[in-house]
Amino acid sequence: MSVKRARNVRQMFGRIVPRYDLLNRLMSLGMDSRWRRAAAAAAQPAGGLALDLGTGTGDLALELRRRGAARIVGVDFSGEMLAAARAKATSAGSASVSWALGDALRLPFPKDTFDCVTNGFLLRNLADLRAGLAEMARVLKPGGRLVCLDMTQPPPGLFGSLYRLYFNRLMPPLAGAISGDSTAYRYLPNSLQGFPDASELAAMLTDIGLRRVRVRRLAGGTVALHAARKPMPDA
């Protein structure tokens, strides 16, 4: 079941690459770049080795570069997404970024490798969220930072209701028409169903052994930025 789901997700992201960046800008009303900048800042990558998981077209990986990471690896299981990331990085002259095909649930890296691990809008797509987070913690060096940026359950009240109307009803047909792929943008609101809210996700990060978990809510509480540290062995 989870193998089939992962294959469907991979194929879907492969199909929407050509309009992916444009739709991100439109759907977030231009705010998504700012959210990625905040995620890159929270990772404090300067001088270190960074991993960006579910890197897609590479925007968060390139933000880590701008923040001074010495070396960045962007991993995604969609070859089409990685091709777009590679093209973008080449035109931006980012020689210190490399791109690798891989599954976030089975990372091809030894434990304690990276100074920071980031992911933007990946978590809702994972067939096994807890296993994915544990895998990210495994490859982090002790003292390293995990930063997760994703949608979260909108807050209660009028704004939350209006946002739900936009996200569940208005956005999918509009984005479907622009991308030419209505299935993909119907999947987007579905992927938030059953996804833990920001506090539950914070508790999960603590539960897998990370410490100093911080949550910052963005965009009126509809997007959450989680940052956490892997403890030193004697802590």
Ligand SMILES: C[S@@+](CC[C@H](N)C(=O)[O-])C[C@H]1O[C@@H](n2cnc3c(N)ncnc32)[C@H](O)[C@@H]1O
């Ligand atoms: C919504 S996109 C986010 C892309 C990028 N991080 C951003 O900020 O725009 C999710 C990405 O995660 C990738 N992905 C989903 N599940 C994955 C997995 N198990 N392993 C690796 N990549 C995965 C998809 O192929 C897609 O490129």
